[in-house]
Amino acid sequence: MRFAKGLQKRNAHQSSLAVWLHGKALSVGVTYLAARLLKDGFDNVKVVDLNLEICEPENVFRKSLAIVERTNPGIIGLTCWTVQLPFCIDFVIAFKKKHPGVTVVLGGVHASSQPDELMRLCPVDVIARGEGGKDHR
Numbered sequence: 001m002r003f004a005k006g007l008q009k010r011n012a013h014q015s016s017l018a019v020w021l022h023g024k025a026l027s028v029g030v031t032y033l034a035a036r037l038l039k040d041g042f043d044n045v046k047v048v049d050l051n052l053e054i055c056e057p058e059n060v061f062r063k064s065l066a067i068v069e070r071t072n073p074g075i076i077g078l079t080c081w082t083v084q085l086p087f088c089i090d091f092v093i094a095f096k097k098k099h100p101g102v103t104v105v106l107g108g109v110h111a112s113s114q115p116d117e118l119m120r121l122c123p124v125d126v127i128a129r130g131e132g133g134k135d136h137r
Contacts, residue, residue, distance in 0.1 A: 033077070033107070033128070046071060061087070065094060077128065079108040080118070092122040 107128035115127040
């Protein structure tokens with residue numbers, strides 16, 4: 001598994017690592033990635049499904065930011081399917097504006113198929129393609 005420039009296994013222990021997704025079912029790819037990170041020595045991996053955390057349709061964006069910020073992550077990952085593209089782009093822009101030092105990783109179908117587009121549209125740091133074994137910077 002490759003990590004973004006400057007991110008190495010020893011640095012991950014110093015900060016939280018959280019993975020967020022927006023689908024109705026927990027993604028196999030996300031659970032695979034979380035298991036792989038734990039196996040590789042990351043000791044603070046959290047998977048948060050915002051659909052389970054947020055049941056009401058009001059203020060979804062604000063609530064999503066608050067949930068993520070509460071964990072004070074050093075690295076975050078979001079699953080980005082095409083249907084969630086506007087949310088993911090807006091979320092990354094807003095989150096990076098407030099937390100420029102946090103590394104943001106996007107994965108999922110849209111991120112895998114359109115990495116250059118996402119790198120142009122938002123300040124994402126790493127695109128995880130396929131099952132997260134490749135990245136695009």
